[in-house]
Amino acid sequence: MNWIVLGLAGLVEIAFSQSIKPTDNFTRPWPTLLCFALGGLSIYLLSVAMKTLPVGTSYAVFTGIGAVGAIALGMAVHRDPMTLGRALALTLIIGGLVLARATTPG
Secondary structure (H helix, E strand, O other), X not given: OHXXXXXXXXXXXXXXXXXXXXXXXXXXXXXXXXXXXXXHHHHHHHHHHOOOOOHHHHHHHHHHHHHHHHHHHHHHOOOOOOOHHHHHHHHHHHHHHHHHHHHOOO
C-alpha cells in the first residue's frame, strides 16, 4: 500500500513542479496558494510512505518520479526539446526507479 502512496506522492510532486511558474515569482496569490498546497501534500504523502519504506529508497523514488514527470510534461506541454541526452537521462532515471522498487525488501 505504501508503494501506491509513494507513487501518488510522486504524481503530486509533478503537479507541484508545474505549479511554480504560474505563481509569477510568488506574486499571484491563488497560483501561489495552489503551489504551496501541492508542495505540502506531496511531502505529507511522502512521509506517510516512509512509515514502512526505507527513507533513502522513498526519497529517491519520489524525486525520480517528479523528475521524469517534469521533463515529460516540459516536452509535451511546453515544447521543450527532446535530445539524445534527455532521452538517455530519462531512461537511466526510470531504470533506477525500477531497480529501487525491485530490490527493496518488503
